[in-house]
Amino acid sequence: xxxxxxxxxxxxxxxxxxxxQDVYIAERRIVAIGKPPExxxxxxxxxxxxxxVMPGLVDVAARLREPGYEYRATLESEMNAAVxxxxxxxxxxxxTDPPLDExxxxxxxxxxxxVLNQARVFPIGALTYGLKGLELTEMIExxxxxxxxxxxxxxxxxxxRVLMRAMQYAATFGYRVWLRPQDSxxxxxxxxxxxxxxxxxxxxxxxxxxxxxxxxxxxxxxxxTGVMLHICxxxxxxxxxxxxxxKREGLQxxxxxxxxxxxxxxxxxxxxxxxxxxxxPLRSQRDRAGLLAGLLDxxxxxxxxNHSPVDDDAKQLPFADAEAGxxxxxxxxxxxxxxxxxxxxPLLDALARITISPAQLLGQQMGHLSVGAHADICIFxxxxxxxxxxxxxxxxxxxxxxxxxxxxxxxxxxLLDGQMVYxxxx
Amino acid sequence: xxxxxxNKHGELQHLLSTEGLPARIMREILDRAATFLDEAxxxxxxxxxxxxxxxxxxxxxxxxxxxxxxxxxxAKKLSADVVNLNIGSSSTSKGETLLDTVDNLCAMHADxxxxxxxxxxxxxxxxxxxxxxxxxxxxxDGRHAHPTQALLDMYTIRHYKKEFHNLRVAIVGDILxxxxxRSQIHALTTxxxxxxxxxxxxxxxxxxxxxxxxxxxxxxxxxxxxxxVVMTLRLQNERMxxxxxxxxxxxxxxxxxxxxxxxxxxPDAIVxxxxxxxRGVEIDSSVADGPQAVILPxxxxxxxxxxxxxxxxxxxxx
Numbered sequence: 039x040x041x042x043x044x045x046x047x048x049x050x051x052x053x054x055x056x057x058x059q060d061v062y063i064a065e066r067r068i069v070a071i072g073k074p075p076e077x078x079x080x081x082x083x084x085x086x087x088x089x090x091v092m093p094g095l096v097d098v099a100a101r102l103r104e105p106g107y108e109y110r111a112t113l114e115s116e117m118n119a120a121v122x123x124x125x126x127x128x129x130x131x132x133x134t135d136p137p138l139d140e141x142x143x144x145x146x147x148x149x150x151x152x153v154l155n156q157a158r159v160f161p162i163g164a165l166t167y168g169l170k171g172l173e174l175t176e177m178i179e180x181x182x183x184x185x186x187x188x189x190x191x192x193x194x195x196x197x198x199r200v201l202m203r204a205m206q207y208a209a210t211f212g213y214r215v216w217l218r219p220q221d222s223x224x225x226x227x228x229x230x231x232x233x234x235x236x237x238x239x240x241x242x243x244x245x246x247x248x249x250x251x252x253x254x255x256x257x258x259x260x261x262x263t264g265v266m267l268h269i270c271x272x273x274x275x276x277x278x279x280x281x282x283x284x285k286r287e288g289l290q291x292x293x294x295x296x297x298x299x300x301x302x303x304x305x306x307x308x309x310x311x312x313x314x315x316x317x318x319p320l321r322s323q324r325d326r327a328g329l330l331a332g333l334l335d336x337x338x339x340x341x342x343x344n345h346s347p348v349d350d351d352a353k354q355l356p357f358a359d360a361e362a363g364x365x366x367x368x369x370x371x372x373x374x375x376x377x378x379x380x381x382x383x384p385l386l387d388a389l390a391r392i393t394i395s396p397a398q399l400l401g402q403q404m405g406h407l408s409v410g411a412h413a414d415i416c417i418f419x420x421x422x423x424x425x426x427x428x429x430x431x432x433x434x435x436x437x438x439x440x441x442x443x444x445x446x447x448x449x450x451x452x453l454l455d456g457q458m459v460y461x462x463x464x
Numbered sequence: 465x466x467x468x469x470x471n472k473h474g475e476l477q478h479l480l481s482t483e484g485l486p487a488r489i490m491r492e493i494l495d496r497a498a499t500f501l502d503e504a505x506x507x508x509x510x511x512x513x514x515x516x517x518x519x520x521x522x523x524x525x526x527x528x529x530x531x532x533x534x535x536x537x538x539a540k541k542l543s544a545d546v547v548n549l550n551i552g553s554s555s556t557s558k559g560e561t562l563l564d565t566v567d568n569l570c571a572m573h574a575d576x577x578x579x580x581x582x583x584x585x586x587x588x589x590x591x592x593x594x595x596x597x598x599x600x601x602x603x604x605d606g607r608h609a610h611p612t613q614a615l616l617d618m619y620t621i622r623h624y625k626k627e628f629h630n631l632r633v634a635i636v637g638d639i640l641x642x643x644x645x646r647s648q649i650h651a652l653t654t655x656x657x658x659x660x661x662x663x664x665x666x667x668x669x670x671x672x673x674x675x676x677x678x679x680x681x682x683x684x685x686x687x688x689x690x691x692x693v694v695m696t697l698r699l700q701n702e703r704m705x706x707x708x709x710x711x712x713x714x715x716x717x718x719x720x721x722x723x724x725x726x727x728x729x730x731p732d733a734i735v736x737x738x739x740x741x742x743r744g745v746e747i748d749s750s751v752a753d754g755p756q757a758v759i760l761p762x763x764x765x766x767x768x769x770x771x772x773x774x775x776x777x778x779x780x781x782x
Contacts (some may be wrong), residue, residue: 232671233672236671237670237671240605240608242607356581356586357584357585
């Protein structure tokens, strides 16, 4: 089917385009930008006047809860949420039940996602069996099955010898290792940033050194092993500083931050709002400033939703007993737009953090609208404002610290591989 | 964000924490408590019909004898119907969630909940959940707050010292895990005590404790010097397992309240303890039984203060 997207403002960070340009799609791919190819006849014309046309979003952390936690969310519900948020590619962490530690599981997940034909799913394989931190998984087999990187998700890997060997093995084959840095001893039982709020509310704390110690270890081992290291969900200013130094030195390391940490701090916990029980914990205002600076100077490569749907029963508990996590796929774009507006970041740079940069972290040729690329496209109305309400979310996870927030920017159309997979009702 | 303890008229709707509790309301509670104590009659409580026909549910998810008993006596002296529920940890393993339990009790027409729970914020969660005509009193939540304990401590201090604005108060011991200490600090600073000190080793102090408005001491001799009130805290035995302290003996040697150390405080200083005491760990027997200790009067005042809190709440409509 030939599609003509006309009159839109095209923003393609990779090709540094921000201009009024039409997009022409044929046979699932972008065939021309600006002027139609010779003899192009559109089967469908999308009028994108007043709208922004951008590459489909790439989210490097979205938990789909399958297999094992289908009572929290299903692939169907979360893929609906993804495309409603303009997300056409997402990486899912391996902390399912059972974890993504063997090829059959990964193949099944890929197959289920393919049948739904909404967003592309890129599984992150478990770095160790059962995420137990003891034995390496079959990384070659898992890669053949479709894994794009290897990670412990939020599970601890306390044995540094195992970590070093996992990195050596991954480096042998050019595989990426993704780690969320947190020393499990220092973070034991912790639920909130070790700061003023945790002290006042009497919440078991997680100090910043839990992040910097684990990060220092990971960076040292990456230097030693030469592995391609990606640091997930950085949360502290001190952590950003360590990464800045590592990048300056030329180490092959990348980093992402969750949209929650871009906008919120420990203060948002207020009177024990369990929706702000997140992992890593929301940190201080100074840490948030450090994260914003890291985004601005490129120390932080990508912004992710860290989408973690949690059912109501697991959230309607005292803060520490409530499960960590929040829904996010449908909020990623508006929250990145909000950040761009608040920090005066040009859209071209802001949208790079949810398109081409995360695509590169996954080693995939996507996240851009070059001629010849798969037509994964998000078209949104930058003027529409809407209020976040549980009923307005397609995700089965309704819990978000942004409940009641006013958002600017709403997805109108999402195209995957040249096919319309989402069209808003309004 | 609205203060979750107050109704739209600024009156007490729930008692959840001494933080954010206006000094006006604290003073009213202390004044009202005094009316329940017949000072001439050896501190006998008067029985009054203020809660006649009301049901008070003591819901304890964590064990307690003393606090629950004083709440029970207070409610009975107010002529309320009292139901005691020791839910403990066994019930939660049956799968019922905290709010399901609360819903069930609401269906039995509870008017007031007195709640103790091992997790910080449990009382806030319940207060947010219940119908507006139901009142919640926090009888201790995790490390967060124990407001009636702090209020009875304030009553005790006022009883012996008359004023707050000219006092130096030291809180000694395990501040990190103590809901009592947090509530005491907020109550003392709200009532205008100019100098609140905490004395503990670094392992038993929370990060940024100074931001609560206290001065930090690690040395007993310096910390106790010239204070008017010494508030000791219970040291739980399990602290030795978490590598927070080497032994109870070593703690006593350096931080135990002995006669010798108490001599550094003002000669008329009073010694308080929220109970139950570990003699020879945080406090020496000679101090606990000595003339400066006001530990048993604290317990008596506790009943009057809880009567005052319950009757204040019962008189306030949403």
